[in-house]
Amino acid sequence: MKKQKFGLYVIGRFLAKSDITAQVFSMESVIKLPKFVQDAAKKYGLSIEEAKALQSAVNEGASLMSNTAASTIQTVRSAIYESTKKHGGAKDLLKELRELIVDDIGELNRDWKRVAISETNAIFNNGYLAMMKPGEYVVGISMPDACEGCLELINGKVYKVRATPAEDYSTLNPRSAKYIELAEIWENEVWVGKNNFGRSNSRQKRIDPNVGNRKDNLREKHHHEHSMPACPQHPNCRCRWIRINPEYQYVNKEEQIKLRVENEDEWQEWYDDNIKPPTQKKYGD
Numbered sequence: 001m002k003k004q005k006f007g008l009y010v011i012g013r014f015l016a017k018s019d020i021t022a023q024v025f026s027m028e029s030v031i032k033l034p035k036f037v038q039d040a041a042k043k044y045g046l047s048i049e050e051a052k053a054l055q056s057a058v059n060e061g062a063s064l065m066s067n068t069a070a071s072t073i074q075t076v077r078s079a080i081y082e083s084t085k086k087h088g089g090a091k092d093l094l095k096e097l098r099e100l101i102v103d104d105i106g107e108l109n110r111d112w113k114r115v116a117i118s119e120t121n122a123i124f125n126n127g128y129l130a131m132m133k134p135g136e137y138v139v140g141i142s143m144p145d146a147c148e149g150c151l152e153l154i155n156g157k158v159y160k161v162r163a164t165p166a167e168d169y170s171t172l173n174p175r176s177a178k179y180i181e182l183a184e185i186w187e188n189e190v191w192v193g194k195n196n197f198g199r200s201n202s203r204q205k206r207i208d209p210n211v212g213n214r215k216d217n218l219r220e221k222h223h224h225e226h227s228m229p230a231c232p233q234h235p236n237c238r239c240r241w242i243r244i245n246p247e248y249q250y251v252n253k254e255e256q257i258k259l260r261v262e263n264e265d266e267w268q269e270w271y272d273d274n275i276k277p278p279t280q281k282k283y284g285d
Helices: 002-032 035-044 048-060 070-085 090-101 112-131 148-153 177-188 264-274
Strands: 137-141 158-161 204-206 218-220 240-244 249-251 257-259
Touching: 048 112, 112 240, 249 264
Parallel strands: none
Antiparallel strands: 137 158, 137 240, 204 218, 249 257
């Protein structure tokens, strides 16, 4: 009984300390926000995560939309901003988009529900990562109906947060030391704005895009062509990042977040496999 009470006491102290740290960190984050975001946060009573998402909407919203005009991207970005500052989610953004795009004949057939889900998730994940310090860790959370790619790369997987984006390595020699170094960073770290634009989960790629999937028209993909850990992982993706402290928490084999005090041996095994360098896996393994 005493051991159980001590365990609960440790958990309580840990959670209390985490709450205090979060409050202090939030105050520091608010001061660094642009004034127009601070003003919106004050007017609409936004949380720090919503405020960071608002900043992400302005900086990166709709930036990955393809086959569309710059004016449409700006319209979508404006809709994301208006929806986010009013505590809106994907459903609210979809309503805003349908009202704004109604007169644009060229865009009427676009799947705006997919756009709303993808953009809302992107800005909140980017906003969340922007709250964190370099070197901290996040764990991915996926929906029960998540695709194989999300289950493989996101759900229950832990990644280190990076301050700045890793370099593009698609033009480097795949056998070069620099390519291998960057491949490991892309596999094991996440950052604001990281995405899978131009990548996919398929194992092979067409040699000639205009020819079908004939055996003689397929090749094995290079590392930089494969999907990497990022939220959203793909259009319509609803996966999210959440903070995890590897010194006190871990992810068990059922992909549940647990406290270290619950099972020290299980935590140690997980820590050795996921946190100690090299992190999750090495390119080429």
